[in-house]
Amino acid sequence: MNIVVQKFGGTSVRNLECQRQVMQKVLRPYREGNKVIVVLSAMSGETNRLLALAREWSDNPDPAEADSLVSTGEQISCALFTMLLKQQGVACRSVLGFQAPIKTDCAYGKARIVDIDETRIKEMLNEYDILVMAGFQGCDDDLRITTLGRGGSDTSAVALAAAVKADICEIFTDVPGVFTTDPNMCSDARKLDRITYDEMLEMASMGAKVLQIRSVEFAKKYNVTVHVRSTFSDEPGTVVTKEDPTMEAALVSGIAYDKDQARITLINLEDKPGVSAQIFTPLANQRILVDMIVQNPSKNGKTDMTFTVPRADVDQTLKTLDALRYEIGFDAIDSNLNVSKVSIIGVGMRNHSGVASRAFRALADENINILMISTSEIKITCLIDDKYTELAVRTLHKAFELENGPLGNA
């Protein structure tokens, strides 16, 4: 049984006309003899409408009830789309989260998939040629409805593809694919034909909104080939896949950035064992996402500790640490809200030297000062003054010749 999974977002199913376009996309693999699992989001605007109702009804809506409420969005889009398909004489049905079932934990509003009953889904695929499945939702052991959080439909699609060992998981969206960098910022940005899971994870963690980060983790874990492509064109998009050693790897795949950052420095910190835990445990407890931690070498038992946090969490960070000043032991806190992160991402840099120096030289040539540096196996991130973000992205894009395709910058 050849199975194709296709996922369409809220914009793609927002009205009858759009759903008719989606139907054409769905009928193609069906007519080629594949079984098709279509994963749909709620019609655009519906989830927000329902959440607004919840907030009108309660200052603090019960999370389980909120999930039961918002899950109706996908229930409606799936029922309507199935009606449309049925008129074409296709053997099809809608399948809700609890019917599949897509079993999750009971963390309402941000549930994680724990199990999908592939036997049940295969049974349904024997009876029907197309299953129209509600994205974003599942159920816990008690059959209560759960949702997977914003963008969860991507994860639903990839998880279903993994469970039924689908040949391909196509994620249809309103952009043509994954780009070497933000096309709004750099007119030379080029659509990538392929990108590895790890590169996509780094891109997503830097705010590239093409795929939900958890769906990429899922795809990597279960080795699901994901094709990100446009609902509004027939052009191929970007294939997200595992690293292929026979493939000529690009040195650098893309340049990502994140302007929503702030720098915090603790000055003259007492450099004693356990001091890092004293600083970062209280921040983690408040779900503040700390990144890019740098500690200067100690002098006379004192050091400076610098790290970045999302801009929205700066006040909370300063308040929390200030209250612990004598317990932790430091002289002052300094913060800078006008910073951004720029990253060079590519699995190719594992096997090539000189990527960092080429990047630093390019930025230096434009007089862009690097405030902090952190590196991982496939990423180099620089913290810079945020007014240079666009310039830095364009400079790095050019320095690695990303406009020229995968072989240009090797």
Added chain:
Amino acid sequence: MNIVVQKFGGTSVRNLECQRQVMQKVLRPYREGNKVIVVLSAMSGETNRLLALAREWSDNPDPAEADSLVSTGEQISCALFTMLLKQQGVACRSVLGFQAPIKTDCAYGKARIVDIDETRIKEMLNEYDILVMAGFQGCDDDLRITTLGRGGSDTSAVALAAAVKADICEIFTDVPGVFTTDPNMCSDARKLDRITYDEMLEMASMGAKVLQIRSVEFAKKYNVTVHVRSTFSDEPGTVVTKEDPTMEAALVSGIAYDKDQARITLINLEDKPGVSAQIFTPLANQRILVDMIVQNPSKNGKTDMTFTVPRADVDQTLKTLDALRYEIGFDAIDSNLNVSKVSIIGVGMRNHSGVASRAFRALADENINILMISTSEIKITCLIDDKYTELAVRTLHKAFELENGPLGNA
């Protein structure tokens, strides 16, 4: 465990303000120490909105998908109402049809309840003080969502009350209770304190829209005491219950009418064995509801057969029978669309003679001609010219002194 079931219709839950009023009704039995099962309809207008979407999407919407679609209406009202209750610190949750589960057959759009898992519901009542249950919906063996048809929430409530052996099933509606006749037609109409299941069934079958007829059948079968009362007042309404031999039975409980009737007569019908089946089987196959069948004594092997059908079905009836004229064997069809049925209903007439003659005399005194008569154990129905409907109802109401309460007409 004392359990109270309360059902609220779409008008009662149509917005936040109405739901707050409903909450006060629900909190009363809760504060008195009862466990409460609240059965809710969709917010008024929502079911029609969803059905309109279905018709926009498909000329012939798939019934299973239509059920999945419209069931979101109750899902939304239940989630929102539970959020409201939660804010009061009540241990409560919403329960959808598939969660209870309320098992039905798979006749989508008009499913019948086949089983309710009372053990599961009792378990939930041990954990929660109030269960907010979606009316109108259930699920089939395959966990697909079904709906019970218009007014099905009444049936949900009575079936749940039967399953958990509730002390009372309160049906809150926009009228104060069941009346001796239509108050819009007869200003002397009086609210009944009690009515038997059989009387209520006869009233409902005559178009009294206070309770869905299937819910009354259910209540009778499982001996559920139903209290029909107003959402907008604290006055007691009408208790629908079994016949109580110790109770002084009223001779007549109410006068019902149905203006949506037409008379059909087959003239010079060949009076041969099986001719009734030849006439009524094809009509039944088209779901035409035939009532009040009267056959004149046969003369020379020929007779006249008269019956009534709903006015909307007259054309279909005439067409069907005309096509079978030679097969059945009759000379002509005559029809009259200007007729209505008026009924006198009361369990008391079982033990009293003279009810029919008192009714006929009263109508005769007003020069109202009776076109047909049919009687059952607790009902006498007269077919009359429809322009006399209001007069006939008022005349009969007065003849049986219904304005004076249960003992007045004994």
